[in-house]
Amino acid sequence: MAYEQLKLENQVCFRLYTAARLTMGAYHPYLDPLGLTYPQYLVMLVLWEQDKQPVNDIAHKLLLETNTVTPLLQRMEKAGWIKRKKGKEDSRQRIVSLTEKGVEMREQAKHIPECLSADIIKNAGSAEEIMQMIPTLDKLIEGLKQTEK
Amino acid sequence: MAYEQLKLENQVCFRLYTAARLTMGAYHPYLDPLGLTYPQYLVMLVLWEQDKQPVNDIAHKLLLETNTVTPLLQRMEKAGWIKRKKGKEDSRQRIVSLTEKGVEMREQAKHIPECLSADIIKNAGSAEEIMQMIPTLDKLIEGLKQTEK
């Protein structure tokens, strides 16, 4: 194999890495007014879908380690959007729940998915092309997720 | 619009974010023995393709800010893979060049692209599907890159 393959442009991973960074950047105009970061927004999505979950469930849904999620939740608690209470059945668990403020934020964040979709489609050309990536990304994620374990 | 759209699963961005993280993780078995992180490996690729470049050129090729790249380069210099010297024509510039050690590493890293490609294809099912994402990712990156400016 020649050194050709080493060329940056040939790499899929660099594109994923870059696309992910830039896409997260595209959330800024919508998340900054709410004071949320993108990972924090993901946590809010998880909690808006189902309130009162242990740290582990949140981490699992986001495919993140608890040592990433714990400090994230600590900052979010400090911001007043969530609370963390010891589990009753299993006292090792910390049950994360939305505060009043966290529940209300849902209304303000309601429009974000359409905004983002519009921005991405505008930038990438067509919605179909973007949609076509989803099953491939899912397979990739599923495969790599297993590999980690 | 219903709250449905807020659901995590509907989001492309989450998949990009996750796929990028996991793909970077897939580099670990190959980069750890060399002592490189993935962003550092990207810098090496840039320098292996063309030695002696100012910080700005490297940052530009990686679509990163200089305030990300500068500390990255400082750590790489400390590790002994690169040197940073003041530019002769423009003394504001810092010309980054490979050390002997950095040049030699190229040989050890030679096989990484094929290994990664194999891993990704194994995980995602088919190479074609992965390849099909590239032009879409490129359009997305190009579009979002403009938006930032």
Add this chain to the structure above:
DNA sequence: TAATTTTGCATCGTGAACGATATAAATTAA
């Protein structure tokens, strides 16, 4: 030429990510 603006890079602060390690509670095995 002197003053202003721009450019290239560095520094600082904050928030992820994550490997390694710690700790207490729960579970299982002896």
Add this chain to the structure above:
DNA sequence: TTAATTTATATCGTTCACGATGCAAAATTA
């Protein structure tokens, strides 16, 4: 029941990623 193991979460250290700011050199303008 006691001991060993597993589980849920937290803490620590390192490395990105990036907004904000600083600074000196270069380019531009007056």
